[in-house]
Amino acid sequence: MADAALPVESLAAELGAIVGARHVLTRPSTLLAYESDALPGYHKRPRLAVFPGSQDELVAVVRRLAKDGLPFVARGAGTGLSGGALADDAVLIGVQRLRRIIAIDAEARTATVEPGVVNATLTRAAAAFGLHYAPDPSSQAACTLGGNVAENAGGPHCLKYGVTLNHVLRAHVVLPDGELVTLDRGDQGGYDLLGAFVGSEGCFGIATELTLKLTPNPEAVLTMLADFTSVAAAAEATSRMIAAGIVPAALELMDQATIRAVEESIYAAGYPIDAAAVLLVEVDGPRAGLEADANAVSEICRAAGAREVKRASDAAAREKLWQGRKKAFGAMGRVAPHLVVQDAVVPRTQLAALLNDIASIGERHGVRVCNVFHAGDGNLHPNIPYDANDADESARVHAAMQQIMTRCIDAGGTITGEHGVGLDKLPYMERLFTADTLDAMCTLRETFDPARRANPGKVVPLHSCREWNGLPALRGGASS
Amino acid sequence: MVRDASGGLRIRGAGTWMHVGAPVIASQELHLDAFAGVRRYTPGDLTISVGAATTLAELDVTTRAQGQWCPLLPWGDDRGTIGATLATATTGPFAEALGRPRDLVLGVECVDGRGRIVRAGGRVVKNVAGFDLTRLMIGSWGTLGVITEVHLRLRARPSADVTLMVEGAASEAMRRFVHGALPPLAALPLGEGIARTLGHAGPGSWLLRLGGNAEQVAAARAALARLGACLELAPESWDIVRRELAPEPRAASWPWTPLMQRVRAAFDPRGVLNPGLLAERAA
Missing domain, CATH: 3.30.465.10 (Uridine Diphospho-n-acetylenolpyruvylglucosamine Reductase; domain 3)
Incomplete structure (x- = not known):
């Protein structure tokens, strides 16, 4: 595996010969920006960072690292939320110059x-x-x-x-x-x-x-904002829309904590701040029949208890409604210095029950959970603003998150819908998958990367991989 | 049985694919009849879990009762099983609009060639936990694992669903319609033979399926009426088309890359699963 004896300087010089010396970083001060991704609380320093400027250079860099069996981690923009792009003493390969x-x-x-x-x-x-x-x-x-x-x-x-x-x-x-x-x-x-x-x-x-x-691009788009006096009612409206077979282009839920954070920020979108939850619903497609879809959405929302269903009158109004949603994470930056953005998926019929349980888990641990998520997919993002420098608060946030994830798994859900396992979700993998399944995942990884040098230590816990000895994994006394 | 196999195993669902591919060198057949039936169906979630030997016909009856469908509708016959459909990654005339097997499967349970019981993916509609063994199994023709149960994404049946035979439309005009603002669920140029089977003998005819809400379908119909003579047919016409026009599967002509050979060797090191089917020895 990693040859710790190889001096960083000589490797840097060789990689510099491939990509140009100024595209190789070795000094701790310049590597600082690459110590974390968008997941707070984790810092891992890469051994060095290299930024190839062409596909050929990228291949040459990977081959150079292969020669010495060095581990490496690929990185795009570092916006990941699971610690997946962190390189603990490995070589970080940034691809952002490959932008053709x-x-x-x-x-x-x-x-x-x-x-x-x-x-x-x-x-x-x-x-x-x-x-x-x-x-x-x-x-x-x-x-x-x-x-x-x-x-x-x-x-x-x-x-x-x-x-x-x-x-x-x-x-x-x-x-x-x-x-x-x-x-x-x-x-x-x-x-x-x-x-x-x-x-x-x-x-x-x-x-x-x-x-x-x-x-x-769709011929027409209609964006609506439905405003509810309870989170459960908004979740219920979501479940009913899905069950009715309506497929909105997007169906997003934001709770009161999120609405307040957005409305107090520069991304204020005009969400009603006294609402317990809003649904942002967009339908798109051919102009013919779109009105009928939008009316069906409105009716379902009202029947589930919406106070009001507003429609964006033009492109600018639509943009504003979306801006609040897309910048919600940023807006929470005003609330506390750090933010855990969680990611889990549950069956869509169980949304209301899950949100209720998440709220009680938050209360029990004295933390403030903000929900802003892809309701139509059942893809939850319970987020907790906190101060990572406060050890007691960090511990409570961590404990609450663990209970939330466990609750989602027990509901028949999964631990990540779109952010990945990375480092952050490793501890949950053995709760979610059987030992045989994790072992099969290791088998798949090894067909691509027998030495496990690419992004080592991520996705599947190392101890879940049985030693590969070329023999079938026989159990229960069965013989071949 | 996979763990104890001393020779090759020939995997068999309904037996509709057994003539396809290179000859399998197997001493035993592995029948999956025991893995049939609906295991869990929550219509409100639009997901269903069924045993691999469940026939497409049974899946259709079960979901239709809730106004839903599994819109794979692959080439071939509804007597075939869902397990075989996924193992062979068989698509159908609706794949572009409604999804291929890899798009509609949420998870699979299988026994791999090393005898491991693998539960890949899950029952929820979005899931990136762990490496994707589900996509790996789909289309692997049973050579990596024997699929025993599958979790599928369902869709609501469109409230308006119309099948039309369109005669005399210029093919360029039809191409523009298909890629236009009112895309159909399927559009198929028909040869004379199949047109006759469907009871219409016009030359240069197309079979189209329109789905959506009533207004959308009406608008699409009006647009088509300007392109040619339209005749409404029963939706069951598609069952005939799927049976009659099923292309020959390409099992035996696989482009075996070194990486694929490594995958095969890693998941079935003793070569017990459908050995020979994909002509891997010749590769």
Whole structure:
């Protein structure tokens, strides 16, 4: 594994010869920015950071590291929320200089891009063709498509349009040992190794080039804000919409704590501050029939107890409603210095019960939980603003989060819907999956990376991997 | 049985795929009949868990009663099982609009070639916990694991659902319609043979399915009426089309890359699952 004896200076010089000396960082002061991602409370210093400027340079860097068996961590914009891009004494490979949009094929509705292209940049480039890239994480103005693929990122509009997995058609990948492979969905035969790669959190290799699906812009969009006097009523309206078969483009819930934080910030969107919860509902598609969909949404909200259902009158009003939602995490920055952004998914019929339990868990631990989440998918984001320098408060936040995750697992849900396991969720993996299943995940990782050098120590707890000895795992006295 | 297998195992659902692919070198057949039936169905969540040997017909009857469907509607016959549909990643005429197996499966339970009981994914509609063994199993033709149970995403049936035969439409005009603002669930150019089977012999005809709310479907219908002569057919026409036009599966012509060979060797090191089916020895 890592050759600790290899001096950082000589490695830096060799990598500098590949990418240019100024694109290699070794000094602790310059590495500081790469010690964390968007998850608070974790700091890991990379051994050094290297930023290739072309696909060839990226491949050459990976091959150089393979020669000495050095561990590495790929990083996009560092907006991840699970600690996935933290490099503990490993080499950090930043892809943000690989930002070429190689081609947009408007007829086939595809784009071919390098992994460092920013999500929103692709949508802007596609706009000229009446197209957009559908997955829209809240960090889309900063996050990279390579990072999106590694995390299988979601976003509000994934309710109707699907997550990153559903929008990746092909990936060129450099495996940790330097081998170049092209992964696809297996449409022409072959295992769906593209499906395995998407969401592998940087543990299977680094994408050098991605072919992505572009989505036609809808002919019309209607955005509504429904305002409720109880969170349970908003959750109930959500469950009823899903059960009725309405598929809004997006269906987001924000509770009172979130509404207040947004309205007191520069992102004020005009949400009613006395509401216990609001639903932000968007329907889109052909102009014909859209009014009928919007009316159905309004009726369901009112029947579930909404005080008012407001409609954005124009594009500017719609933008404002969305701004509050997308900047809600930022707005919470005013409330406390740190923020835990959690991520879990539960069956959509259980939303109201879960939110009620989350509120009691928060009260029991004396912490303030703010909910702002993709209600239509059952994808919760219970967030807690706190001060990480306050040891007592940090401990209470941690305990509350643990109980919330346990409650979500017990409800038949999962521990992450779009942020990934990274470092943060490792402790829950053994609660969620059986030992055999975790072992099979280790097997899959080892086919891509036998030495486990890519993003070591993430996603699956190391002790869950049985020693691979080339023999079948026989149990219960069975013999072969 | 996988753990104890001394020779090859031939995996069998309803037996509708057994003629496909290269010859399997197997001493025993592994019948999955015991893994049939609905395990858990919560209509309000639009998710269902069923045994792998559940037939597509049973899945359709169960979900239809709640105004829902599993919109895979693959090429072939509804006597086939959901397990085989996923194992072969069989798509159908609605795949572009409504999703492929990889888009509609939330999780699978399987026994891999090393005898491990793997419970991949889950029952919720969004899930990125751990490495994606679900996508790995889909389309692997049973050579990595035997699927025993699946968790599926369902959709509400569209409130308006109309099947039309359109005759005399110019193909460029039809292409523009399909890629336009009112995309159909499916649009299929029909040869003379299948057109006759459906009871209409016009040349250059298309079969379309429109779905959505009543206004959307009416608008799409009006647009189509300007392109050619429209005849409404029963939705069951699609069952005939799926049976009659099913393409030959490509099992035996796999492009075996070194990475794929490593995956196969890692998950089924003794080569007990459908050995030979994908002509892996020749690779």
